[in-house]
Amino acid sequence: MIAATAAWFERYSTRVLVASIFVGLAWQDLAELLRPAVLPLSILTMTFACVRMDWSLIGPHLRRPLSLLAILAWLLVGAPLLVYGVCLVLLEPGSPLFAGLMLNAVSPPIMSAPAYALIVGAEPVQALLVSLGGSALAPFTGPGVIEALGLGAVHLSPGHLLLRLGAMVSVALGLAWLIRRVLGPARVVRHGEKIGAITVLLIAGFGIGLMDGMRGQILAEPDLVLGYTLAAFGLNGGLQVVGALLLWRRSRAQGLVVALVSGNRNMSLMTAAR
């Protein structure tokens, strides 16, 4: 019964993620309840994704730092410059959407990138390393790129953000290591679908929590929310396509990871900016 349920969640994981958004919008009390749990859910998502991935692949990736650095350079500098160029053509420079798109483009990849990689069939270890590297560098590169382009100033506290990131990653990876140690590699493989199902449920809980208050926003300004959502889809999809094409000829597998982390960015860094 449990195995069948887990297999169902794995099989329909992408639909469960979509459903979580509608559940959150429809059931605002639940969204309000889960809102404070968004950060712990995000950490646990990373934990369970890391339980399932092959840790022995971390070393070989770290022994090729140039490849990792090139991907980070694209994510944190190249992509924002590309988005800036497109925005200059399409939008009024002083508009809120222009500012939002630029903040989106300079943000680091999502912390749950390894979980998303497992869901869509990309390489989770590289997604983890790029996500961690991007999260560590973005508090410096994000404000730097924004200021270099003359778009103003983003007031972040890099030291505080790095401490927070360090604490989150330590908890996530420490828990993952402990779970792998207790279960052992064979049982991790045997219970892979169950671990995958837990990961999907954690992301779904995260999605429901994010929708706290969103129904009111949609009802108050439906056109604006629709326009901004379409712009967000455009940026996400556009950066995924460009990211994949950059590495298409070298390695399609790596291109998929770069696509994933190029489009899906962690906005909590910028919402912390004042």
Place this chain on the structure above:
Amino acid sequence: MIDAIGPEVLLYLICTQFPLFFMPMLMRSVFRRIATGQPPQSISTA
């Protein structure tokens, strides 16, 4: 212009969360086809 993140910019940042939940459904079959050269399992066994 980004000196202060106003309510409209914040609204856009919140809207960026929608693709995180919809894109996997839209992209998974493409990703799996590219990664393996085969149709995704969800299609071949459906």
